[in-house]
Structure formats: C-alpha cells, structure tokens
Amino acid sequence: MEYEIVDYDGMTIVGISSRVDNSDAGFNKIELLWKEFFKRDIKRKLGLEGNSEICEAYFDYESDANGPYTIVLGALLHPYVPPMNEELVMHHVEKGRYAKFHTANPNGIRDIWKHVWGRTDLNRSYACDFELISSQGADVYVSVK
16 A cells, blocks of 8 residues: 655644544444544534545554554634534644555545554654545545654
C-alpha cells in the first residue's frame, strides 16, 4: 500500500470522545462512538451539512499501537461552528509530519490501519494520527518522526 510523506499545518477538531485501545473491546467502543455520533446528530450540532467531512483523531497514546489512546470523532473546527457546549470536546492537532494513506472506499479505513500496524518501516511518533472521511473516500494521516 502506497503512502506519501506530508507536512500538515495543524487543525482543531470538535466532537465526542472516548478512551480506547486496539483490542476487540476497544473496537466495540469505537463502533459505539460512531453510533452515538449519528444518533446525537453531532454534525448538525457543529453547524455542518450532511456531506461535510468527518474527522477522527487518535492521540494521548499510552505507549504505541498496543496501548490505550484517546479518540475524538467529529469535524474540523470552522469559523461557523456554533459555540461549544459541555457535551462536545475540542482537541488541537499540532503541526507535524505524516505518512498519508488514501482509500477511495470510506469503509476501507480499518484495512489501512491493519496495514500500518504490520509495517516496520514507518518511524511512528504516536503524537496524533487522524482521518479525514468523506463520501469520496478517506485520507489516513499517521504521525511520523
């Protein structure tokens, strides 16, 4: 699977959050977070239209891909996002270097992650990884040193 190294300027994500890991139980928590995201209509609460990009960020890694980390599922903060409320969290992704993977299938993200976890040549920093997801596909950004 091909990727390109990119420098990303940073961004702020607003959404809902959970502490997870890459176990089956952790994936179940992520699945429940997605269900909650749609049930609570988070995109509407952020003032976004139905076809707007969804952003999912992973950070605060305890160690590496085998340990717990925090996930925020939401959208990029835009000037027109309504005022924050207590049910949403905000996380700033610092400027950094990333290995950028792309899939034309928005449902193919987990396959990218399985590929990433199996690679030994990525010098991951575990600072913050994120995905930008739309109906046209998804870009997965893996933080590297």
